[in-house]
Amino acid sequence: MRLTLDKALAVGNQLEVEAINGTQHVVLTPGLAAQCGYSMESDPWGNTRIYASLMGCFVENEEDKTFVGLRLTMYSQGNSEVITHDVAKTCTYSAWASREIICDRNYMEVSNYIATSDGSVDMKGQDLYSEESKNDASMCEGFSSQPTSHSQATGIWKMTFYTPEPTVMVLREALEAGYGAKMTPNRLVVRSPYNTAETYSEDVAGVPMELLKVSTYYKAQHGLTMVNLAAACPIGGVIFSEDLISWHVPRRITPLIEGRVTILETHMGIDGEGLDKKQMIARHYTLSTTEYHFVVEIPVGSPDGYFKSHAPDYQYHLSYTVEPMLEILWRADNHADTRYKILFPITTPLMPWLPELSDNTIPEERVFNAQLGLFLHDVELVNITFSTGILSVAECNARGLTVQEHSSHNGSKTFTLTIPFAEDAVLKYNSEPLVTVYYLSVILGFFILPEQTPFSHPLELEASLQDVVLPSIAGTCDETFFYISVKYGSQGHNFQTMIGARLLTSDLGEVYSLTENGTHFSFFLPYTSPDTVFELVETFSVKARVDLLLWNVDNNWKLGDFSLACNFPLNTTKCFTNGTVSVLALKVESVPNLTPSWLTLTDKACKPYFSDDRFAYFSFTVDSCGTTRTFLDNYMVYENVITMDQHSKAYASPADPSYRHTVSCYYLINETESLAFHYKPRDKMPTAEAGSGQLMVQMRLAQDAEYKRFYQVTDYPIVKYLREPLFFEVELMQSTDNQLELILDNCWATLNEDRTSLPSWDLIVDGCENLDDNYMTVFHPVVTEARVPAHIKRFSMKTFTFTNDAEVLKNQIFVHCDAVICEAKSTLDGICSGQCVNAKGIRARPFKGLRKGEKLCSALRGVYTSAIGADVTACFM
The missing domain is CATH 2.60.40 (Immunoglobulin-like)
Known part of the structure; x- marks a missing residue:
């Protein structure tokens, strides 16, 4: 029979069995349970199953068909107050075989059918799973409050155990040895716990078995009878x-x-x-x-x-x-x-079971969110060990470190942790300049219930977030100093600053008047500082540059760099009326291995009056140091050359560029032959290569001859009558350099937008109006205060159309222009000599087979821009 107790009833782990006659209470110890045919099994949920043999002790047997027993009282061990639950079972069972062998958890039992009172023997076995037996078995599921009694094993005389040597015991000795034996109205029962002295082990078909062989002698009505009994139970x-x-x-x-x-x-x-x-x-x-x-x-x-x-x-x-x-x-x-x-x-x-970690962290929320599981229901999270200490689950939740337990329908558990990035135990470092890595390492401490067995599980979480603001650098210049300001980023002042090749130390900071607060630091340094470099030296100025580098020395990251280059006023050559010349030679970046002290004038004996690692200062008279004199127009010119001393240069790298600087002084000769000083530079110091870029040219059509109002793009096409004047303006855009002048080289008209298409007619040829035109192009002077006049050219023409004899080919024309950008004071011949300087030498473009007509030109459209040398095009329709 089987009794199942749920968690509410199974309050303890010991059973007290009340005898059927109600006069005896017996505690079922493990030894007595095995001897009497009882076993108990509990799962981790606390549910308990109690099994009792129908032939066990304390079971009332009625003709081996009805069994009343299992009146139990459960109590909690160690509890001063006994909690009792009285239960009882009544079962019917008649499907006996001649021999019944039971292998239970803690005992093995064998029962044999014996002769009835009239001497007959029932050898018939019945199917346990027949309908009759199922009905019998179902009766065991009910509870009964009927009393139970101890069934005495009478009639058994002695027992001989074989191991395989025989061991003889009378019944009392067998019971004292832990064996159970009894006779019922129809059966003889022997029961043995496992691993007793009279049982033995043997392999049967590769399976280890525990065996019991016993001969039992009992008294029957017809005399002394002996029955051989055997049981064998697998233990593997x-x-x-x-x-x-x-x-x-x-x-x-x-x-x-x-x-x-x-x-x-x-x-x-x-x-x-x-x-x-x-x-x-x-x-x-x-x-x-x-x-x-x-x-x-x-x-x-x-x-x-x-x-x-x-x-x-x-x-x-x-x-x-x-x-x-x-x-x-x-x-x-x-x-x-x-x-x-x-x-x-x-x-x-x-x-081994490794719980899975689900990292559900969203870095932008700046909170670690992780789930660990699965665990069984008997696992309890007790504490969490952080790098800063150990906290219980309650302490974690009190501090805002949310720790929760989640149970599923099958009893398994998961645990979730929510820990902010700002928690002290969260470490952070930068994996790259703009990325912060947040790292959390904890150890979760668990108990296994009910044994309170401890174990732990480490947990590591990592999240990357682009939340770093790098430091920024700004700077300005005046005529003498660089002014530098560095604003800290989100990581504070965790970097070193390099100025040129030197580290900005506190000592250097005093030299450069360093000031600092919680958000930024600033300093200023002269352009002649040894931490600057000279890019370009001109007659009256020097271009100097300062370089800054912000460097994280812990991981060798460049957090920022900055270069500021400015032009500072500096007259490197001075020519005095008394014939004395002073020259300041500077070491420029393009000649990195130059040593100024190695420089000399034409006469190698004329060395610098003063020099250091960046400057060389010369002072000499025009009649010394190999200075030459020439006459040019109304000037008397004195020249000398500063070069590298060849002997000293031998110690420099052969790959060093040569250094040559020509010094010139011009003296004006007037009509009375008296001399006056005038300086005109001829050569420059070594310079870096000039940069390159684009100049933009724009062509517009004015609405009036004063060029005050212009047509917009949305105004086109524009209708004009024949011979009505058209006023064009071509301008060099986005330049304020008054040393540049825009020259219109050639302008012509075509029937479509293709500048090379035919027919075409010349309007401006080699910078001048077309002399073959009956209505020649007219240039207009430019007077403006807001723009550079030299950057603008204006001309007008009269509206015309192309004809072939009496036929008008098309009532539209397109105008194209080539523009040239020249140096304003250029003395060169050709187009850069000026707009239409010598009109007599101009030749018109050849006639293309068509002539201008005098019929209506319907519209004008287009504003076009171009780089230097490309077409500037206006088009008519």
């Missing part, structure tokens, strides 16, 4: 794979089967309850037969079993426990039946 035969349990039971157990037998029935069950085929298929259970074994296969994780947590070496492991039952009914040649029932709890070896 289980094979585990990752997801399957295979349980092997020998088909032929030598002490139990002698001679030929016929297997009548085989059944599988769970927790002592049989399963039909549909139930087995639904659970993926199989029961098969091989040549030597009955094989039961159960998937690991089947719902009929349960998992349990363990923590060997403080590491989380799982085991799976399930209790299959195998029942076999066979018949021997003498027509005696044997029912063999095995209740066999199976627990898998410990399986």
Whole structure:
């Protein structure tokens, strides 16, 4: 019989059994339970199953058909107040086989049918799973309050155990040794715990078995009778794979089967309850037969079993426990039946289980959000170890570090942690200049209930966030100084500053008047500082540059760099009226290995009056140091050359560029032959290569001759009558350099937008109006205050159209112009000599086969821009 108690009833782990007559209370210790035919199994949820043999102690037997027993009182051990639950069961069972063998968790039992009072022997066995037996078994599920009594084992004289040597005991001695023996109205029962002195082990078909062989002598009405009894129970035969349990039971157990037998029935069950085929298929259970074994296969994780947590070496492991039952009914040649029932709890070896981490962190929310699981229901999170200390779960939640437990319908657990990036235990560092990495390492401390077994699990979380603001640098110049300001980024002043090739130390900061507050620092330095470089030296100015580098020395990151170049006024050459010349030579960036002290004038004996690592200062008279004199127009010119001393240069790198600087002084000769000073530079110091870019030219059509109002793009096409004047303006845009002048080289008209199309007619040729035109182009002077006059050219023409004899080819024209940008004071010949300087030398473009007509020109459209040398085009329609 089986009694199942849920968690509410199973308050303890010991049972007190009340005798049927109500006069005796017996505590079922583990030894007494095995001797009397009781066993108990509890799962981690606290649910308990109690099994009692129908032939056990304290069970009232009525003709081996009705059994009243299992009146129990449960109490909690160690509790001063006993909590009792009185339960009882009444079962009917009549499907006895001649021999019944039970292998339970803690004992093995064998019972044989014996002669009745009239001397007959009932050898008929019945099917446990017949309709009759099912009805009998169902009666065991009810509770009854009927009293129970102790059934005395009378009539047994002595017992001989074989191990295999015989050991003889009278009944009292056998009971004292822990064995159970009794006679019922129809059966003789012997019960033995496992691993007693009179049992022994033996391998049967590769499966270890625990065996009991005993001859029992008892007194019957017809005299002394002896019955040989044997039981054999498997204590092994289980094979585990990752997801399957295979349980092997020998088909032929030598002490139990002698001679030929016929297997009548085989059944599988769970927790002592049989399963039909549909139930087995639904659970993926199989029961098969091989040549030597009955094989039961159960998937690991089947719902009929349960998992349990363990923590060997403080590491989380799982085991799976399930209790299959195998029942076999066979018949021997003498027509005696044997029912063999095995209740066999199976627990898998410990399986390491690594809970999965789900990192649900969204870095922009600046909070770690992680979930760890799965754990079994018997795991409890106790504390969390941070780098700053250990906190209990309650303490974590009180500090805003949210720790929650989540349970699923199957009893498994997960734990979630929500920890802000701002928590002290969260470390942060920069993986690259703009990215901050937030790192959290904790150890979660757990207990396994009810054993309170501790184990731990480390947890590491990392999130990257582009939340770093780099420092910024700004700077300005005046005529003497660079002014530099550095604003700190989000990481504060965690960097070093390089000015040129030197580190900005506190000593250097005093030299440059460094000031600092919580947000930025600033300083200023003269352009002659040794931490600047000279890019370009001209007659009256020098272009100097300062370079800054912000550097993180911990990880060798460049956090920012900055270069500021400015022109500073500096007259490097001075020519005095007394014939003295002073020259300042500077070391420029393009000649990095130049040593100023190696410079000399034409006369190598004339060395610098003063020099250091950046400057060389010369002072000489015009009649010394190899100075030459020439006459040019009304000037007397004195020249000298500063070069590298060849002897000194031998020590420099052969790849160093040569250094040559010509110094010139011009003296004006007037009509009275008296001399006056005038300086005109001829050569420049070594310079860096000039930059390149684009100049933009625009062509517009004015609405009036004063060029005050212009047509817009949306105004086109524009209708004009024949011979009506058109006023054009061409301008060099986005330039304020008054040293540049725009010259119109050629302008012509075509019938379509293709500048090379025919027919065409010249309007301006080589900078002048077309002399072959009856209505010549007219240039207009430019007077403006807002713009540079030299950048603008204006001309007008009279509206015309193309004709072929009497036919107008098309009532539209397009105008194209080539523009040239020249130096305003250029003395060169050609187009840059000025707009139409010598009109007499101009030749018109050849006639293209068509002449201008005098009919209506319908429209004008277009504003076009161009780089230097490209077309500037206005078009008529």
